[in-house]
Amino acid sequence: MPTPGSHPEPRDVLGYLLKHATLQLTSAADAGLNPLGIDSKDFGVLRLLGGSEPRSQQEIAESIGVDRTTMVALIDALEGQGVVQRRTDPRDRRRNVVELTSAGVDLVQRAEKAYAAVERGFLEPLTAAQARDFQRALRKLVAQP
Amino acid sequence: MPTPGSHPEPRDVLGYLLKHATLQLTSAADAGLNPLGIDSKDFGVLRLLGGSEPRSQQEIAESIGVDRTTMVALIDALEGQGVVQRRTDPRDRRRNVVELTSAGVDLVQRAEKAYAAVERGFLEPLTAAQARDFQRALRKLVAQP
DNA sequence: TATTGTTATACTCTATAACTATA
DNA sequence: TATAGTTATAGAGTATAACAATA
Numbered sequence: 001m002p003t004p005g006s007h008p009e010p011r012d013v014l015g016y017l018l019k020h021a022t023l024q025l026t027s028a029a030d031a032g033l034n035p036l037g038i039d040s041k042d043f044g045v046l047r048l049l050g051g052s053e054p055r056s057q058q059e060i061a062e063s064i065g066v067d068r069t070t071m072v073a074l075i076d077a078l079e080g081q082g083v084v085q086r087r088t089d090p091r092d093r094r095r096n097v098v099e100l101t102s103a104g105v106d107l108v109q110r111a112e113k114a115y116a117a118v119e120r121g122f123l124e125p126l127t128a129a130q131a132r133d134f135q136r137a138l139r140k141l142v143a144q145p
Numbered sequence: 146m147p148t149p150g151s152h153p154e155p156r157d158v159l160g161y162l163l164k165h166a167t168l169q170l171t172s173a174a175d176a177g178l179n180p181l182g183i184d185s186k187d188f189g190v191l192r193l194l195g196g197s198e199p200r201s202q203q204e205i206a207e208s209i210g211v212d213r214t215t216m217v218a219l220i221d222a223l224e225g226q227g228v229v230q231r232r233t234d235p236r237d238r239r240r241n242v243v244e245l246t247s248a249g250v251d252l253v254q255r256a257e258k259a260y261a262a263v264e265r266g267f268l269e270p271l272t273a274a275q276a277r278d279f280q281r282a283l284r285k286l287v288a289q290p
Numbered sequence: 291t292a293t294t295g296t297t298a299t300a301c302t303c304t305a306t307a308a309c310t311a312t313a
Numbered sequence: 314t315a316t317a318g319t320t321a322t323a324g325a326g327t328a329t330a331a332c333a334a335t336a
Contacts, residue, residue: 012280014267014280015170015260025159029160058316066305072319092316093317141268142162142169239335
């Protein structure tokens with residue numbers, strides 16, 4: 001804790017804390033998902049595809065926040081693993097709709113469990129109420145314009 | 146908010162929230178520090194040097210969490226701006242002790258103010274108590290082994 | 291022999307530009 | 314003419330390996 005009047009320690013700077021919290025959780029998630037053959041970025045795509053409406057590559061790219069050219073390689077890899085499948089949209093043949101295969105559906109379910117366990121482990125230093133408030137605060141902060 | 150039984154929305158995943166909170170704060174900090182000619186990474190180095198003990202390039206690199214080879218270019222740039230100075234440690238001539246120049250001391254003071262304003266803006270959606278609890282929780286999480 | 295700073299090099303990640311096929 | 318996917322290319326960022334000076 002910084003002494004009044006002194007320079008705050010680097011570790012007390014919000015930017016440092018947020019960055020390292022992100023790094024820790026990401027690396028724990030990568031490790032937890034590794035036995036399933038995917039990483040946290042793949043998981044971001046897969047859990048999007050586990051949702052209700054089918055999505056084109058471009059829509060997925062926008063949701064994740066990467067370029068559509070970056071999405072190509074991501075989908076290539078997942079398709080190579082047999083967990084997703086590209087299908088030309090019959091109503092607009094320029095678009096690829098990406099769908100989970102049955103193996104993909106199964107993978108997403110296992111990945112959700114693995115990721116949930118990682119989150120629980122990460123939040124373990126907090127009480128249930130603290131963890132809830134923490135995520136609530138985070139949502140408010142990220143919702144900022 | 147996720148409906149019970151449904152897949153949680155991507156935006157509710159802790160990893161997503163942490164990553165985007167970090168991105169938002171970092172980019173706000175870069176913008177706030179830009180008029181001073183530095184970015185948030187430079188600021189991390191400078192505020193370390195504003196502390197009590199002098200540090201070698203390697204020590205700074207370790208504190209920041211980058212390789213010592215990466216530190217070279219960072220210090221090059223800051224030295225080129227005239228805000229830090231390399232000095233060979235007379236007690237171990239292999240080491241470069243990096244010190245703030247008087248212009249550097251001045252810069253750090255202004256940068257601390259600018260960064261503090263950015264943090265305040267970022268935390269604005271929270272009440273003072275919520276912001277305090279949020280940072281407290283973050284410290285606990287990052288302190289994990 | 292080990293360590294600090296440095297340089298050269300390579301690797302990862304991602305975006306920009308250009309091409310194709312469709313619209 | 315504009316858009317989705319693709320490919321090739323380039324840029325940022327950072328690490329690994331090798332070298333000089335010093336311990």
